[in-house]
Every structure is written in structure tokens, then in C-alpha cells.
Amino acid sequence: MxxxxxxxxxxxxxxxxxxxxxxxxxxxxxRLRKWQPLLQDGETWLINCFISSGCLRMYRxxxxxxxxxxxxxxxxxxxxxxxxxNREKPSLFNIEALETxxxxxxxxxxxxxxxxxxxxxxxxxxxxxxxxxxxxxxxIYSLISSSAEEKYNEFQQTYPNVFNRVPLHMVASYLxxxxxxxxxxxxxxxxxx
Amino acid sequence: MxxxxxxxxxxxxxxxxxxxxxxxxxxxxxRLRKWQPLLQDGETWLINCFISSGCLRMYRxxxxxxxxxxxxxxxxxxxxxxxxxNREKPSLFNIEALETxxxxxxxxxxxxxxxxxxxxxxxxxxxxxxxxxxxxxxxIYSLISSSAEEKYNEFQQTYPNVFNRVPLHMVASYLxxxxxxxxxxxxxxxxxx
DNA sequence: CGATTCTTTGAAAACAGTCAATCTGTGTGG
DNA sequence: CCACACAGATTGACTGTTTTCAAAGAATCG
Numbered sequence: 001m002x003x004x005x006x007x008x009x010x011x012x013x014x015x016x017x018x019x020x021x022x023x024x025x026x027x028x029x030x031r032l033r034k035w036q037p038l039l040q041d042g043e044t045w046l047i048n049c050f051i052s053s054g055c056l057r058m059y060r061x062x063x064x065x066x067x068x069x070x071x072x073x074x075x076x077x078x079x080x081x082x083x084x085x086n087r088e089k090p091s092l093f094n095i096e097a098l099e100t101x102x103x104x105x106x107x108x109x110x111x112x113x114x115x116x117x118x119x120x121x122x123x124x125x126x127x128x129x130x131x132x133x134x135x136x137x138x139x140i141y142s143l144i145s146s147s148a149e150e151k152y153n154e155f156q157q158t159y160p161n162v163f164n165r166v167p168l169h170m171v172a173s174y175l176x177x178x179x180x181x182x183x184x185x186x187x188x189x190x191x192x193x
Numbered sequence: 194m195x196x197x198x199x200x201x202x203x204x205x206x207x208x209x210x211x212x213x214x215x216x217x218x219x220x221x222x223x224r225l226r227k228w229q230p231l232l233q234d235g236e237t238w239l240i241n242c243f244i245s246s247g248c249l250r251m252y253r254x255x256x257x258x259x260x261x262x263x264x265x266x267x268x269x270x271x272x273x274x275x276x277x278x279n280r281e282k283p284s285l286f287n288i289e290a291l292e293t294x295x296x297x298x299x300x301x302x303x304x305x306x307x308x309x310x311x312x313x314x315x316x317x318x319x320x321x322x323x324x325x326x327x328x329x330x331x332x333i334y335s336l337i338s339s340s341a342e343e344k345y346n347e348f349q350q351t352y353p354n355v356f357n358r359v360p361l362h363m364v365a366s367y368l369x370x371x372x373x374x375x376x377x378x379x380x381x382x383x384x385x386x
Numbered sequence: 387c388g389a390t391t392c393t394t395t396g397a398a399a400a401c402a403g404t405c406a407a408t409c410t411g412t413g414t415g416g
Numbered sequence: 417c418c419a420c421a422c423a424g425a426t427t428g429a430c431t432g433t434t435t436t437c438a439a440a441g442a443a444t445c446g
Contacts, residue, residue, distance in 0.1 A: 060334065068338045070330070083327050129322065134276050136329040137263075141253065143336040144369030145261045148434070167392065176337030178435055183394055341402070360424060371403055376426055387446105394441070401434070409426070416419085 001029055001102045004052040008076045012127075013120045022117065026110040032056075032097035038079075039095040045084035048111040051077050054101020055165055059173070060093050069174040072098075072162045078128065079103075098166055148177045152185045194222050194295045197245040201269045205320075206313045215310065219303040225249075225290035231272075232288040238277035241304040244270050247294020248358055252366070253286050262367040265291075265355045271321065272296075291359055341370045345378045 002024055009015060009023075029052075032038060038056065039045055051073050058071045058079060070093065073079040084091035085108060106114070115122040142154055155175060156163045163171065172182040195217055202208060202216075222245075225231060231249065232238055244266050251264045251272060263286065266272040277284035278301060299307070308315040335347055348368060349356045356364065365375040 060338075062338050066338075068334065070334070082323065083330065086323050086327075129326070130275065130279050133322070133326050133329065134279075136326065136333065137276065140329060140332060140336065141261065141263070143333065144367070145253075145255050145259075169392070174337070179393075180395085180436080181434055184434095187394080362424070372425080373404080373427085374402055377402095380426080390443100390445080392441105392443070395439085397437095399434105399436075401432105403432075404430085406429095407427085410424080412421100412423085414419100414421080416417105 001052045002027070002104065004076065005050055005104050008050075009124075013124045015118070015120060019118050019121075023106075023114055023121070026106055026114060028105045030103050030105055032101045032103065034097055034100055037094060037096045038103065039081065039091060039093060041092055041094050042090050044088055045081040045091050045093075046088065046108040048085075048106045048108065049079050050104045051075060051079060052102045052104055054103075055098045055162070056095055056101060056103075057098055057166065057170060058093050058095045059170075067170075067173055068176075069170050072159070072166055072170075072174070074162055074165070098170075143176065148175065148181055149185050149188075151175045151177070152182060153189075194245045195220070195297065197269065198243055198297050201243075202317075206317045208311070208313060212311050212314075216299075216307055216314070219299050219307060221298045223296050223298055225294045225296065227290060227293055230287060230289045231296065232274065232284060232286060234285055234287050235283050237281055238274040238284050238286075239281065239301045241278075241299045241301065242272050243297045244268060244272060245295045245297055247296075248291040248355075249288055249294060249296075250291055250359065250363060251286050251288045252363075260363075260366055261369075262363050265352070265359055265363075265367070267355055267358070291363075336369065341368065341374055342378050342381075344368045344370070345375060 006020055006024075009020070032054065038049070039058075041061070053075050055075075056073045056079050057069055058073070058081070059067045059069045062068055071079070079095060081091045081093050081095075083089070084093075115125060142151055146154065152171075152175060155171065168182055168186070169179040172179045175182065199213060199217075202213070223231075225247065231242070232251075234254065246268050248268075249266045249272050250262055251266070251274070252260045252262045255261055264272070272288060274284045274286050274288075276282070277286075308318060335344055339347065345364075345368060348364065361375055361379070362372040365372045368375070
């Protein structure tokens with residue numbers, strides 16, 4: 001499963017076999033069953049986690065007891081709670097597997113060490129963060145400027161590989177609308193064709 | 194006006210007089226009248242900009258011609274279009290002064306140079322980005338989990354110094370609701386007291 | 387097959403958006 | 417100093433969308 005990561009990494013940066021080996025020896029692979037949690041709120045997230053296969057989601061339980069989906073992650077995406085990671089404080093989120101999944105994990109300490117040893121990795125990390133930030137900005141724009149229907153379509157078009165493998169009610173909570181509304185939108189969208 | 198920046202910077206990092214002088218000589222101060230644009234969509238944002246006094250806002254004009262407010266900035270905040278800056282591509286945003294304001298500007302080239310020369314500045318920059326990312330995450334959570342009324346209250350409580358110096362209809366477009374709705378929320382919130 | 391989870395549907399109510407008119411405060415120029 | 421224009425805020429009536437609640441219908445899994 002580390003192969004997936006190696007291939008992914010080499011698609012983005014140039015890295016020697018030695019450095020890659022360094023990265024490999026620092027990691028742990030972990031297999032997750034469906035519904036298995038990777039993080040539960042209250043715990044502190046002190047790892048860096050790459051999804052080599054499967055599908056995870058990160059969500060938060062609101063004061064009303066409802067689940068609000070923050071993010072999905074599928075093959076070759078990263079999943080993290082930046083706030084917990086950076087500030088080393090308990091997370092407000094839960095992360096769970098939506099399918100049987102495999103993840104590769106580095107401790108924060110190990111990852112920091114690796115970034116110091118391998119400048120290209122540090123740069124890569126910065127690029128990932130920039131991408132992640134930009135994605136957040138686009139999502140905010142969508143949330144403040146679009147109707148439920150537009151948000152639904154945008155999500156479907158932007159993340160088709162996520163869209164068709166996660167339950168609809170999670171898409172709804174990701175978009176900030178009710179299950180029922182999403183169900184009706186979908187209906188309207190398949191019918192008029 | 195550079196004093197404001199110097200004081201701000203020293204509140205956050207330790208920095209020698211020489212380095213501070215280096216930062217100072219690389220910058221330009223600019224005064225903005227009310228309504229004066231600092232960035233117009235289509236232009237590429239290749240500067241780093243610190244607000245030493247006043248109030249700016251960053252917004253985007255939607256396909257429907259409506260303004261969607263992305264962000265406000267007041268004294269000692271930074272304002273930037275990360276996507277345009279990082280990728281050096283035309284911005285989708287407009288940035289304008291909501292009051293007479295003073296900003297301090299470094300070119301991207303100069304700022305990059307400074308960050309290489311002064312490691313503490315680079316670290317500081319990374320911290321700023323982390324904060325900015327976390328703020329985005331909180332905003333997303335608010336947008337997907339809260340009603341208009343809750344969003345309104347949260348904004349008022351989180352950014353009181355912004356709230357009471359920008360027009361209400363801009364707060365509305367920041368929250369993703371109509372002017373009229375915000376106006377009615379405010380009414381309900383002052384009356385029952 | 388039975389249990390659980392997920393989705394759909396209907397009807398009513400709550401909510402937010404639109405449109406148009408009015409009101410308020412501010413600043414400008416005659 | 418007044419009249420006027422302008423930006424901003426408010427209000428009412430109406431429309432449309434979304435939520436809620438409750439129930440029933442698929443789909444999935446052991």
C-alpha cells in the first residue's frame with residue numbers, strides 16, 4: 001500500500017530512493033473497517049494521514065446533536081484536523097471510514113523531522129496547504145452565493161468521485177441543507193432529462 | 194504609519210533593528226480614499242498588503258451581478274487574494290477601502306526575498322496562514338450549521354470591531370443572506386430587550 | 387428473512403428572498 | 417443655510433424555497 005503513496009509523491013515532487021525509504025520507515029499503515037473511527041472528538045490529532053484507498057469523512061456534531069460534514073477524503077487525499085494538529089489541542093471533529101480503507105500515518109514528530117531532512121517535502125506540504133486553503137475559499141464562495149440547487153450541482157461536478165460513493169444525507173450535511181431537500185433536488189435533476 | 198506595523202510585528206516575533214529596517218526599506222505606504230479600489234478583478238495580485246489603519250473589504254461579483262463579500266480587513270489585519278498571489282493569475286476579486294485607509298505594501302518579489310533573509314518572518318507568515326485557514330474552517334462550519342440569525346449573532350460577537358463600522362448590506366452579503374433579512378434580524382434583536 | 391440504514395414522499399409551517407415604496411442620515415452645491 | 421441627491425436602512429406584501437415531521441418505500445447486510 002505504500003506503493004500508492006510512493007507513486008503519488010513522485011507524481012508531484014522529485015525525490016531520491018533514499019529519501020523515499022526514509023519516509024517509508026517513518027510511517028505506519030492502518031486498515032480501517034467500515035464505520036471505524038480514526039479520530040473521536042476530544043482526542044488530539046497528532047498525526048499526518050494519507051488515504052491510500054477507501055473513503056473517509058470528517059464531521060462535527062453540533063449543539064443540536066446533528067452531524068455536520070466538513071470534508072470527505074478518498075484515495076490519495078490527505079485528511080487532517082489542522083487546528084488540533086497545529087495547536088495540539090483536543091479536536092472538535094470525528095473522522096471515520098465510510099468504506100474499508102487503508103491509511104498511512106506519520107506521527108507529527110516524525111513528519112516534522114522528515115520535513116526538516118527533506119526540503120522538497122516541506123515545499124510539497126506548503127503547496128498542499130495552499131491548495132487546501134484555496135478549496136476552502138471556493139467552498140465559502142459557493143456557500144454564500146449559491147442556492148441549494150447550485151451547491152448540489154457544483155459539488156457533484158467538482159467531486160464526482162466523492163459524490164457517487166457517499167450516502168446522500170452526508171452530502172446534504174456537507175452542503176448545509178436537509179436530506180429531504182437534497183433528495184428532491186436529485187429527483188428534479190434526473191426527471192427533466 | 195510604519196510604526197503601527199513595527200509595533201504589530203514586535204508583538205508577535207522577536208526581530209532586530211537591522212531586520213526591521215530591511216523590511217521597512219522594502220515597503221511602500223499608500224493612502225486610500227473611501228471607495229478607492231486597491232484591486233480590481235482581472236488584475237493579478239502580486240503584493241503583500243498590511244492595513245495600518247482604516248477598513249477594506251474584498252468581494253466578488255457573481256454571475257447574477259450581485260456582490261458577495263469575502264472578507265473584511267481592519268487595522269493590523271492583512272488583506273490578500275491567496276489564489277492570485279500563489280498562482281500569479283488574474284484575480285476574481287475586488288478590494289476596496291470602506292473608509293480612508295492606510296496600507297503598507299511589499300511586492301511579492303521583495304517579500305519572498307525578505308522571508309529568505311529573515312527566518313522568523315517566514316515562520317510568522319506560516320503562522321498567519323494557519324490562522325487564516327482556521328478562520329476559514331470556522332466560517333464554513335458556521336455557514337453549514339447555523340441559521341441566518343445564528344450567523345448574524347456569531348459574526349457580531351466574533352468581529353465586533355468590524356461589525357459596527359461596515360454597512361449592514363455588506364454584512365448581509367458576507368453571511369450569504371439578503372439585506373432585508375439582516376435588517377429584520379437586527380430589529381428582532383434590539384426589540385425584545 | 388428480519389433488522390438496520392438510507393432515501394423518498396406528502397403536507398404544513400417556518401423561513402428567506404424579491405419587489406417596491408418609504409424613511410433616515412450625510413454631505414454637497416447653490 | 418437650505419434644498420437636493422445619494423447611499424443606506426427599513427417596512428409591507430407577496431412569492432418561492434427550505435425545513436420539519438411523519439410515514440412509507442428501497443436497499444443493504446448479517
